[in-house]
Amino acid sequence: MREVLQQIEAWLRNGRKVAAATVVRVLKSAPRQPGAVMAVNDLGEVIGSVSGGCVESALYEEAQQVLQTGRPAFLHYGIADDQAFAVGLTCGGTIEVFVERIDWAEQLLPHLAHALRTERPVALVTAIGGDPMGAKLLVSAEDAMGSTGSPGLDQAVVAEARAMLRQGQTGIRRYGPQGQQRQDHVALFIESFAPPPRMYVFGAIDFAAATVRIGKFLGYRVTLCDARPVFATRSRFPEADEVVVKWPHEFLAEAAVGPRDAICVLTHDSKFDIPVLIEALKTPAGFIGALGSRATCERREAELLEAGVSPRELDRICAPVGLDIGGRTPEETAVSIAAELIALKNGRAGGRLGRSTGQIHSDREPAQV
Numbered sequence: 001m002r003e004v005l006q007q008i009e010a011w012l013r014n015g016r017k018v019a020a021a022t023v024v025r026v027l028k029s030a031p032r033q034p035g036a037v038m039a040v041n042d043l044g045e046v047i048g049s050v051s052g053g054c055v056e057s058a059l060y061e062e063a064q065q066v067l068q069t070g071r072p073a074f075l076h077y078g079i080a081d082d083q084a085f086a087v088g089l090t091c092g093g094t095i096e097v098f099v100e101r102i103d104w105a106e107q108l109l110p111h112l113a114h115a116l117r118t119e120r121p122v123a124l125v126t127a128i129g130g131d132p133m134g135a136k137l138l139v140s141a142e143d144a145m146g147s148t149g150s151p152g153l154d155q156a157v158v159a160e161a162r163a164m165l166r167q168g169q170t171g172i173r174r175y176g177p178q179g180q181q182r183q184d185h186v187a188l189f190i191e192s193f194a195p196p197p198r199m200y201v202f203g204a205i206d207f208a209a210a211t212v213r214i215g216k217f218l219g220y221r222v223t224l225c226d227a228r229p230v231f232a233t234r235s236r237f238p239e240a241d242e243v244v245v246k247w248p249h250e251f252l253a254e255a256a257v258g259p260r261d262a263i264c265v266l267t268h269d270s271k272f273d274i275p276v277l278i279e280a281l282k283t284p285a286g287f288i289g290a291l292g293s294r295a296t297c298e299r300r301e302a303e304l305l306e307a308g309v310s311p312r313e314l315d316r317i318c319a320p321v322g323l324d325i326g327g328r329t330p331e332e333t334a335v336s337i338a339a340e341l342i343a344l345k346n347g348r349a350g351g352r353l354g355r356s357t358g359q360i361h362s363d364r365e366p367a368q369v
Contacts, residue, residue: 120195203291225248
């Protein structure tokens with residue numbers, strides 16, 4: 001919803017009717033994950049995607065029906081039949097999609113939009129099975145708006161949504177009609193909208209500029225930090241959300257760092273690297289990477305051990321940072337760093353897909369990186 005929300009708001013302001021198709025469940029390999037949205041208005045305009053093109057044409061027709069009738073639809077798309085030209089996913093996966101007319105816009109949509117713009121964590125709960133289908137709750141740590149139509153179910157799902165929101169999880173939960181556990185009368189899709197993860201880039205060098213750009217492309221809120229004011233400037237790093245002139249270790253000691261966040265130390269200068277890496281290891285950051293040649297990394301490792309860092313702690317540092325793709329330029333190095341970060345998040349070792357076996361997309365929940 002996040003990526004299409006602004007356009008949906010514009011359509012609604014202009015008096016358009018809008019239907020949204022949301023991926024609520026994925027099995028095996030599929031191009032998009034739960035929460036991916038395609039929206040259609042009553043003029044036939046489309047924004048967003050749920051499958052990278054495999055089922056969008058069929059969903060467009062379904063959305064038009066939903067716009068006319070107002071009745072939600074729960075749809076299941078499996079493997080495509082090439083001979084019969086049946087709609088499906090050529091990748092061999094399965095997706096389940098909930099299509100609804102956005103009749104809840106006046107009550108909840110402005111509050112959802114405000115939460116996303118102010119980076120306030122919220123969870124959107126949608127009844128996708130049971131009665132009434134399409135009922136909504138918007139849940140934050142402090143309050144909840146809307147209703148499933150059952151006070152007991154509301155109470156149970158608010159507690160569950162808050163727990164999922166703390167973990168940044170999205171998925172389907174099932175309950176009895178009054179919120180009873182281990183029953184499946186009602187299916188609820190709970191989508192967590194946590195603030196974007198943070199990427200902290202230390203070292204105002206050309207490699208950092210490329211890393212900042214790719215960090216933004218991946219959806220991180222990126223901070224660039226360096227102690228040298230002549231290099232750490234907004235003009236040199238226009239894509240960064242924040243440019244900080246401060247000693248890196250002093251800044252990191254006060255920064256908010258969570259398990260979904262990434263720390264990239266690119267200075268490869270001991271007077272910067274050692275103190276900031278020691279601070280980085282005190283955080284729960286999901287990714288800590290440090291740039292440098294093998295000789296630099298070996299020397300830095302020895303200095304960290306001498307400073308009291310344990311071998312187990314050293315294992316958290318990805319150094320030299322990045323996957324082995326032979327990158328030399330700042331842009332190629334940034335791609336290498338991003339590739340290692342993504343591989344670590346998904347529990348993969350990296351390497352060429354054409355030389356590997358097994359599923360391309362993992363069934364496991366991504367790590368909090």
